Amino acid sequence: MRRAPSNATLRALKVMVFAAALLPAVFLVLATFEIGGQSLGANPIEELLHEAGEWGLRFLLITLAVTPLRRISGLNWLVRFRRMLGLFAFFYISVHFLVYALLDQRLALGPIFEDIVERPYITLGIVALLMLIPLALTSTKGMMRRLGRRWQALHRLVYPAAILGVWHFWWQVKEDIREPVIYAVILAVLLGIRLFYRLRSPAR
Amino acid sequence: MRYKPTEKILASEITDEADYLNRREFLKLAGIATAGALVSSACQADVAEAVAERPIPGRSLGKVAKSDFSTTAKPNSYEDITTYNNFYEFGTGKSDPHRNAKDFVTEPWTVTVDGECDKPGTYDFDELLRASALEERIYRLRCVEAWSMIIPWVGIPMANLLKRFEPNSRARFVRFVTLYDPTRMPAQRRPILDWPYIEGLTIAEAMNPLTIMAVGLYGKVLPNQNGAPLRLIVPWKYGFKSIKSIVRIQFTEKQPINTWQASAPHEYGFYANVNPEVDHPRWSQARERRIGTGLFGEKIPTQMFNGYGEHVAHLYSGLDLAKHY
Numbered sequence A: 001m002r003r004a005p006s007n008a009t010l011r012a013l014k015v016m017v018f019a020a021a022l023l024p025a026v027f028l029v030l031a032t033f034e035i036g037g038q039s040l041g042a043n044p045i046e047e048l049l050h051e052a053g054e055w056g057l058r059f060l061l062i063t064l065a066v067t068p069l070r071r072i073s074g075l076n077w078l079v080r081f082r083r084m085l086g087l088f089a090f091f092y093i094s095v096h097f098l099v100y101a102l103l104d105q106r107l108a109l110g111p112i113f114e115d116i117v118e119r120p121y122i123t124l125g126i127v128a129l130l131m132l133i134p135l136a137l138t139s140t141k142g143m144m145r146r147l148g149r150r151w152q153a154l155h156r157l158v159y160p161a162a163i164l165g166v167w168h169f170w171w172q173v174k175e176d177i178r179e180p181v182i183y184a185v186i187l188a189v190l191l192g193i194r195l196f197y198r199l200r201s202p203a204r
Numbered sequence B: 001m002r003y004k005p006t007e008k009i010l011a012s013e014i015t016d017e018a019d020y021l022n023r024r025e026f027l028k029l030a031g032i033a034t035a036g037a038l039v040s041s042a043c044q045a046d047v048a049e050a051v052a053e054r055p056i057p058g059r060s061l062g063k064v065a066k067s068d069f070s071t072t073a074k075p076n077s078y079e080d081i082t083t084y085n086n087f088y089e090f091g092t093g094k095s096d097p098h099r100n101a102k103d104f105v106t107e108p109w110t111v112t113v114d115g116e117c118d119k120p121g122t123y124d125f126d127e128l129l130r131a132s133a134l135e136e137r138i139y140r141l142r143c144v145e146a147w148s149m150i151i152p153w154v155g156i157p158m159a160n161l162l163k164r165f166e167p168n169s170r171a172r173f174v175r176f177v178t179l180y181d182p183t184r185m186p187a188q189r190r191p192i193l194d195w196p197y198i199e200g201l202t203i204a205e206a207m208n209p210l211t212i213m214a215v216g217l218y219g220k221v222l223p224n225q226n227g228a229p230l231r232l233i234v235p236w237k238y239g240f241k242s243i244k245s246i247v248r249i250q251f252t253e254k255q256p257i258n259t260w261q262a263s264a265p266h267e268y269g270f271y272a273n274v275n276p277e278v279d280h281p282r283w284s285q286a287r288e289r290r291i292g293t294g295l296f297g298e299k300i301p302t303q304m305f306n307g308y309g310e311h312v313a314h315l316y317s318g319l320d321l322a323k324h325y
């Protein structure tokens, strides 16, 4: 039998995870203002867009890793970090979208609309973002209680959102697909573990 | 995110330096002063000078002639031009070439010329440069990825160079090949593209007065990450046409298959003329982001032939540019 950490320990851990998850954003702010030798380089908008997108995807995968880790390790208290990690994923993806809409496109609605309709990788991105919005909105304890079983059903949207997110990345690289392949493999493993548990206990 | 590159060179510093007398000129003057007195040691000075003139990136190229083909727009900073590069032989990230090409040795460098010409052979870098006087060409560069820069290249007109090889009447195209040497170009160890990198032009495109063989940037020897020691510049075409670190020039009868065309034929063609009306299948080519305009810079409209239509549009009369992208 494993004992869960005390509430105080968990709270301290949460603060640490929160701070760590905020670090990429802190570095991006430093780089934006060229503080501490950091820089966004020659194409700052692209750099912000790419960094935010990649961190969004990373946190999405980290969030999806919580349940498999819990199952395998038996550390049930890990689930207490899931909401925070998921909201960080949503935060970075929102920044990613805002950089695109405000800085890259300067809110030019015509070109944004054209992008969404004509560029399949943008279509995938926007669909993924639209799937994540209701998840962020219903992430509170109150909403969880209110929705009951439907909450679980709704939050399964995170699976297609993650698949579309990786696909979105894959579709816009020019030739070097190593990075999206790594994300795709990790996602496949995380989803595969779920499938494995589901097949083993079909009653669930 | 990245750290700021350490060696910062200001544009003003570079232009100033280009205006100084360079060593060769100085030695020439000194040579006149001592002429006759020390003939043998003057010869030795010449030898020493030849060694010192090796293409070390960052060395001043001395006086270069200005050109009417140059734009009057303000060039991008040396830092932007040398830290934001697509040069897949040194990695696919924009800052990879700056980092990974540091130790690339370009001396000695020879170019093999073959195919449909009367003067084939293997030519030394210095020999090739003797074809014409160096000129500064401040050109717009439009990347197929929808960003652009203004770059003060130094080079020689390609026509002057190619004429020396006396292409014959069967020479309809020129095929250029980049160095293939995975020990020196580390990213060639992975099959991202079908190495070596290959590009091609019609003979008329190659002989167009806008087309140059560049050997310098901002009055100095071309930095490795920008395609040292010599590279093609065709400013009315997307950047990938302007092949870097050339080791072979071949005159051909048949249209060459360039590397990006071979890699993704529905996305990249042979001509690759800058054209705001023909989108890349995955993104729009109507506008471009000018590097150096910061976080709040607005995209600018892309111009047909990158604004060089008056010099090159006639090359494509009757050609369907939507089909021949």
Ligand code: HEM
Pocket (backbone or CB within 6 Å): A046, A049, A050, A051, A053, A054, A056, A057, A060, A093, A096, A097, A100, A122, A124, A125, A126, A127, A128, A129, A132, A161, A164, A165, A166, A168, A169, A172
């Ligand atoms: C779940 C949602 C999303 C995820 C996980 C995501 C992730 C990513 C990643 C990882 C990249 C590549 C970064 C790199 O190359 O280093 C990227 C690029 C990009 N994303 Fe997203 N993204 C999402 C949604 C969106 C949305 C909604 C838009 C806009 C409507 C968008 C627009 C872009 C653009 C314009 C690029 C850059 C393409 C380029 O440089 O050619 N993304 N995204």
